[in-house]
Amino acid sequence: MAxxxxxxxxxxxxxxxxxxxxxxLGLRVAIKPSGCSGYSYVLDIADEVGANDVPFEDHGVxxxxxxxxxxxxxxxxxxxxxxxxxxxxxxxxxxATDECGCGESFSV
Numbered sequence: 001m002a003x004x005x006x007x008x009x010x011x012x013x014x015x016x017x018x019x020x021x022x023x024x025l026g027l028r029v030a031i032k033p034s035g036c037s038g039y040s041y042v043l044d045i046a047d048e049v050g051a052n053d054v055p056f057e058d059h060g061v062x063x064x065x066x067x068x069x070x071x072x073x074x075x076x077x078x079x080x081x082x083x084x085x086x087x088x089x090x091x092x093x094x095x096a097t098d099e100c101g102c103g104e105s106f107s108v
Contacts, residue, residue: 002074004029004056004063010080010089011059018061021045026062028053029078031069038098038107039072041091071095072108 018024028046031039046064049055053064065073077092098107
């Protein structure tokens, strides 16, 4: 069974975004062919579990992952980091063999 982990910082940010929005089930994570390294992460707020979603829960929040992305995301930790003025979700993906310099895309 595949596994996705959510850091406490990412969980706090997901809860914050859902509270600001006023509704939502959790964070949906998918991948798409794109970027200079092959694939990019796609994030969206999920209002319901779709037919292709596999739900994971950690620190009280849900992350829904597209079934087709599971093999490339298995073991990934979703984190939320602050670096200077930048704040963003970071994916610590053990399956990535290369990442572009900007961190927006990866290859497996």
